[in-house]
Amino acid sequence: ADANALDALSQEGLSEEPVQQQEKEAAGSGGGGGGLWEAVVERKKSRQQRRRKGARSGGKEEEEEEEEDEENGGGGGGGVGERQREHPFIVTEPGEVARGKKNGLDYLFHLYEQCREFLIQVQSLAKERGEKCPTKVTNQVFRYAKKAGASYINKPKMRHYVHCYALHCLDEDTSNALRRAFKERGENVGAWRQACYKPLVSMAARQGWDIDAIFNAHPRLTIWYVPTKLRQLCHAERSNTIGSASVTTVQPPI
Amino acid sequence: ADANALDALSQEGLSEEPVQQQEKEAAGSGGGGGGLWEAVVERKKSRQQRRRKGARSGGKEEEEEEEEDEENGGGGGGGVGERQREHPFIVTEPGEVARGKKNGLDYLFHLYEQCREFLIQVQSLAKERGEKCPTKVTNQVFRYAKKAGASYINKPKMRHYVHCYALHCLDEDTSNALRRAFKERGENVGAWRQACYKPLVSMAARQGWDIDAIFNAHPRLTIWYVPTKLRQLCHAERSNTIGSASVTTVQPPI
């Protein structure tokens, strides 16, 4: 139904950036500031030791159909050939199309619907072939999407905004209100994205804190992994709430 | 209920084998005979190129509590220290305890029940901690079992006999009859294991060929991955059957 209205949005243009040489070594820089996320987390430890250099010589893929300019031989400056990158998102109201070199949030959510369609195709293929059938949007699905020409779909982006899409699915009114409020205040996408966590945590609170169950109960959401951050926020909030009077629904003992 | 009757079986003893040095290099040997499995398969190709040598220096684990004899320094012969290995399985009737340095099939199936209990414990812990909760017996569960002292449980063994356990769960009468027949004929465990595929494929044939659905419909089976081989046999048999008159139940177009 609403898929048609959104199709036009996927025609939007791309940014360009010059191709650079891959092997460039970066001088090791220190650990930098950490505090965007106040609560939770704990796992970054082993990440601190990661400071590796050097590049893998890639290319495990079986049959790529991409074109490659063999042009960048020399050392120096401006690259030859162009690598494309999607326009950045801006906070838009429902139904609003982004102007200029920007993409709107309806377009963002449309990408999730597209991934779902790619998953369904991968599932059909797997069943025909008698192979294991994925139930979630996996690496295999992202690879399939890329081969099908949807190069603007990639894993880091889709994972980054999953919880925003979740709010859109689970409580469209709240999602829409949030978009309008953040647009009005002139907030950037990052701030809007952050704000999407809270209503989801509240929703989990009302439903026994089981965020997995909430995702799985919704047909368009069950195919997405629950984001680590959202899971952690629910857990932290649940711990804060334990024993307090605000607990009014099902809550198993910790 | 029947778990108690089987508990005694888990007290059975172990075989011993001398510990050998790890780093020993084996002379590369050719590809060897391939024909045990008649049907299906296709994937061994990339495996042929694997002929690697050298050893990883292991030890990613966080906190092991095992004892290590620091005794094997030299080059030569008989090892110091003993490494234990489970007694091999023999085909036993239901209720029969294996004699001598052997284990029976009730004991084998009991191991699957134990894995299920370990999974349930891992799930409880994950929920307490607000972490991702496994729905299947994963590496994490095998690691947990090992730390809990169940060193006789390991992944290759459990995966090897999953379909035998599946038959036991799904059609105990057929499973029991098969055990009695193979014991009487003096067949070895490998032959019995092979024979367990067929009744499962027949069962799948009667239920629209969806072996995943069959596993998922059974509470003790849904936690196990469908074995690749079983999936392939179902697919091959389905392909053979297409268009023939023996198709009597639901079957989506291929």
Place this chain on the structure above:
DNA sequence: AGAAGGACCAGTGGTCCGTA
């Protein structure tokens, strides 16, 4: 010959951080 399981490998989930 038959069998148990250590140890390996390709490809996964997850997301950092070099890039613009």
Place this chain on the structure above:
DNA sequence: AGAAGGACCAGTGGTCCGTA
């Protein structure tokens, strides 16, 4: 400063094959 995404890494599913 804000953001998109290539590319990396730890740990997974899967099972081979050196071992006895």
